[in-house]
Amino acid sequence: MTVAESSAITAELVAELTAGVTYVDCMIGIGLVKDSEAVYFQYVGEKETVALVDPKSGKPIKKFGNALLTGISVAEDIGEFKSTKLNLYLQTAQGRTFMLTSGLNTIWSQCVLTGLMGLWNAGGLDQPISIETWKGNAKMKPCFASIKFNNQKVTDAHMYEQLRDSRSAGDQAQTLTICKQAVELLDHAIKGDSEYPVEVTVSTNNNEGDF
Numbered sequence: 069m070t071v072a073e074s075s076a077i078t079a080e081l082v083a084e085l086t087a088g089v090t091y092v093d094c095m096i097g098i099g100l101v102k103d104s105e106a107v108y109f110q111y112v113g114e115k116e117t118v119a120l121v122d123p124k125s126g127k128p129i130k131k132f133g134n135a136l137l138t139g140i141s142v143a144e145d146i147g148e149f150k151s152t153k154l155n156l157y158l159q160t161a162q163g164r165t166f167m168l169t170s171g172l173n174t175i176w177s178q179c180v181l182t183g184l185m186g187l188w189n190a191g192g193l194d195q196p197i198s199i200e201t202w203k204g205n206a207k208m209k210p211c212f213a214s215i216k217f218n219n220q221k222v223t224d225a226h227m228y229e230q231l232r233d234s235r236s237a238g239d240q241a242q243t244l245t246i247c248k249q250a251v252e253l254l255d256h257a258i259k260g261d262s263e264y265p266v267e268v269t270v271s272t273n274n275n276e277g278d279f
Contacts, residue, residue, distance in 0.1 A: 091165065092157065096120065098170040098201060099211035104128075107201040107211055108168075133198040134161050137184070140254050142172060142247075152244065154251065156180065161196070168199070172247050173240060176201065176211040178231050181250045183215030186222035188257050 097117060100109040106119035106128040120129045139157035146153050154177040156168040170176050180199070187193055198216045203209045214221045227250060234242040 092167045093164045094166040096166060096168050098168065098174070098176050099203065099209070102209050105203075107203060130202055131198060131200040132158070134196045135159065135199065136196050137187075137193060137258065138165065139258060140184070140251055142251050143169075154180070154247070158199075170211075172251075173243050174210070175204070176213050177247060178243070179213040180215065181247055181254075182223050182227045182231065183213070183221070184254055185224035185227050185250055187215055187217050188254060189224065190217055190222050192217035192222070193254075193257055 095111045097109045097111060099107055100117055101119070104119060106121065107130055108120040108128070109117040110120055112118055121127060122129055135158040137156065138159050139155075141155045141157075143153045143155055144150075152172045153169050154172045157165060158168065159165050168180075170180075184193075187197060195217060199213060200216070201211050201213045203211055216222070227246065230246050231243060234240075234246060
């Protein structure tokens with residue numbers, strides 16, 4: 069058997085085999101430990117997680133700034149409980165890629181998606197953004213989030229109202245559907261092949277009442 073030793077052929081083969089695969093330097097979960105003040109947790113191996121804290125102050129990191137959104141997806145049947153997850157792929161100014169992941173129906177994911185829909189219509193999907201996460205005061209300590217573009221919080225009024233109504237009705241299936249539709253639209257927008265007019269509002273508040 070003769071094996072062709074061509075770097076060009078090898079490069080093409082690797083490109084074909086890895087098409088659609090996103091490599092990340094770091095995978096970060098949201099609010100994995102209810103009783104911890106930390107909100108971001110880095111996955112280490114398959115089961116271990118480490119809270120992300122400022123190395124100087126020791127306080128939990130709650131904000132990622134100057135990050136570029138490079139991809140978004142939904143992953144289903146994840147883990148022991150077959151969860152449906154939202155995956156955000158972001159790139160630092162130094163070119164490192166990290167992924168933020170959380171349950172698709174969590175308040176955090178709903179906040180993020182509502183913000184990203186507003187970001188899209190503000191023309192900021194291809195610009196650096198900041199993502200801030202904090203814990204609420206309710207018993208289960210849900211995590212909330214805001215997306216900022218040019219130091220302004222962005223949100224989408226239509227999606228906000230849809231999610232508010234579905235939560236009020238206790239319709240989890242509808243909440244998931246709304247979130248999945250947003251991910252699909254944002255995915256196409258990031259790839260530059262979609263147009264979808266929605267209303268954008270700008271807010272400067274950061275509290276649970278926003279959601």
